[in-house]
Amino acid sequence: MTNRPNSEALYKEACGLMPGGVNSPVRAFKAVGGTPVFFKRAKGAYLFDADDRSYVDYVSSWGAILLGHADDRVVSAISAAAANGTSFGAPHEGEVRLAKEIIERVEPLERIRFVNSGTEATLAAIRLVRAATGRNKILKFEGNYHGAVDSLLAKAGSGIATFGLPDSAGVPKSITHDTLLAKYNDAANVEEILNANRGEVAAILVEPVSGNMGLVPPKPGFLQALRRLCDEHAVLLVFDEVMTGFRVAKGGAAERFGITPDLLCMGKVIGGGLPVGAYGGRKDLMDLVAPLGPMYQAGTLSGNPLAMAAGYAALSNLDQEQYETLETLGARLEAGLNQACQGESIAAQVQRVGSMISVFFTEQPVNDFDEANTTNKPLFGSVFHSMLDKGFYLPPSALEAWFMTTSHTEADIDRTVEAFAASLREVVA
Numbered sequence: 001m002t003n004r005p006n007s008e009a010l011y012k013e014a015c016g017l018m019p020g021g022v023n024s025p026v027r028a029f030k031a032v033g034g035t036p037v038f039f040k041r042a043k044g045a046y047l048f049d050a051d052d053r054s055y056v057d058y059v060s061s062w063g064a065i066l067l068g069h070a071d072d073r074v075v076s077a078i079s080a081a082a083a084n085g086t087s088f089g090a091p092h093e094g095e096v097r098l099a100k101e102i103i104e105r106v107e108p109l110e111r112i113r114f115v116n117s118g119t120e121a122t123l124a125a126i127r128l129v130r131a132a133t134g135r136n137k138i139l140k141f142e143g144n145y146h147g148a149v150d151s152l153l154a155k156a157g158s159g160i161a162t163f164g165l166p167d168s169a170g171v172p173k174s175i176t177h178d179t180l181l182a183k184y185n186d187a188a189n190v191e192e193i194l195n196a197n198r199g200e201v202a203a204i205l206v207e208p209v210s211g212n213m214g215l216v217p218p219k220p221g222f223l224q225a226l227r228r229l230c231d232e233h234a235v236l237l238v239f240d241e242v243m244t245g246f247r248v249a250k251g252g253a254a255e256r257f258g259i260t261p262d263l264l265c266m267g268k269v270i271g272g273g274l275p276v277g278a279y280g281g282r283k284d285l286m287d288l289v290a291p292l293g294p295m296y297q298a299g300t301l302s303g304n305p306l307a308m309a310a311g312y313a314a315l316s317n318l319d320q321e322q323y324e325t326l327e328t329l330g331a332r333l334e335a336g337l338n339q340a341c342q343g344e345s346i347a348a349q350v351q352r353v354g355s356m357i358s359v360f361f362t363e364q365p366v367n368d369f370d371e372a373n374t375t376n377k378p379l380f381g382s383v384f385h386s387m388l389d390k391g392f393y394l395p396p397s398a399l400e401a402w403f404m405t406t407s408h409t410e411a412d413i414d415r416t417v418e419a420f421a422a423s424l425r426e427v428v429a
């Protein structure tokens with residue numbers, strides 16, 4: 001492993017100041033080992049670390065960066081907004097402009113509320129579905145992550161009738177009691193759980209494309225089955241598009257798969273790299289949100305002028321041509337990674353939707369969390385570090401999605417594939 005003295009020193013100092021030296025656990029490299037790299041600059045598809053090494057970036061701030069880092073249009077929009085004040089705590093035109101841009105893109109959206117993170121968006125969405133239905137239970141999927149929300153930090157108990165168990169210290173059983181866990185891509189299991197909890201489920205919350213157990217696409221018909229089951233059981237359907245929104249299509253997964261959810265949770269891309277989340281959907285549901293209705297949700301920095309300006313600068317520069325570019329780059333990387341694994345006779349599943357991709361070192365396609373966990377995590381860790389030393393920054397976990405931006409080039413993709421093949425040769429030698 002290449003040493004990075006400045007990252008090492010910064011990490012040592014950070015560990016004396018912040019838990020694990022990081023402000024979000026996945027950044028700490030626990031899943032791959034070694035010392036996290038500290039970055040100081042990014043531009044386009046590239047990151048530059050504290051030791052002045054450069055990397056082709058496949059984390060892209062976990063999907064928040066879509067146009068490429070430090071896009072001139074986004075940076076100037078932020079600078080202009082900052083010159084007029086960083087926060088008013090009052091309504092301003094930037095909120096109207098971004099809300100309009102988003103609602104025009106996403107057909108199921110009639111109303112939207114901005115918050116400051118994906119976690120806040122899903123937290124508000126589950127409060128809203130409970131307010132709307134008078135029911136308490138939420139059905140989610142094993143392997144789906146919806147932010148650090150107490151009731152959603154739940155793991156499956158045994159059997160279909162039992163309820164979620166806390167998946168984090170500090171979360172009381174009473175809080176996850178109303179969280180039901182189903183198997184992703186298994187509509188029969190969902191139906192079974194709905195029947196076992198008839199009349200008690202407020203909503204199904206789903207990542208329409210799973211990015212938090214590695215990239216697991218919905219099987220053909222799965223999302224359609226969720227829509228049908230929700231209609232049959234008078235249950236609301238909530239798409240968590242914090243990752244997929246505005247990335248897998250101009251109108252997100254709802255557009256790509258032709259499904260109309262009742263509510264959507266958004267984040268990442270809509271902030272252009274600044275802290276923004278949002279939830280929205282049917283007007284009759286959103287009219288329940290204060291100050292219009294009885295469901296309370298608030299935030300000092302919600303609709304922040306800089307974040308609104310950054311989000312608008314990002315989204316308004318993402319047209320159909322850009323989405324075609326993302327599709328072409330994704331397909332090129334998928335083909336190259338497959339070729340590299342086959343060339344080195346390594347059993348692997350390369351799974352992709354648009355510009356989100358994962359490599360699972362396992363024999364069979366991965367359709368759910370149990371299957372995702374059959375991937376050879378130690379092998380991924382070795383490949384991760386070999387790629388890092390070659391100047392390619394993959395997500396530091398086998399169970400995360402890789403993200404491309406419109407700034408990635410075919411040459412970047414080809415170099416990545418070449419390095420990946422070399423890394424496979426090295427680590428299996």
Ligand code: KE4
Nearest residue numbers: 024026062117118119145146147240242243
């Ligand atoms: P944030 O609160 O981190 O903005 O969003 C939470 C969230 C909600 N829903 C989905 C589908 C998400 O993917 C996320 C956050 N994604 C992770 C990546 N696995 C963020 C990385 C991190 O936790 O540092």
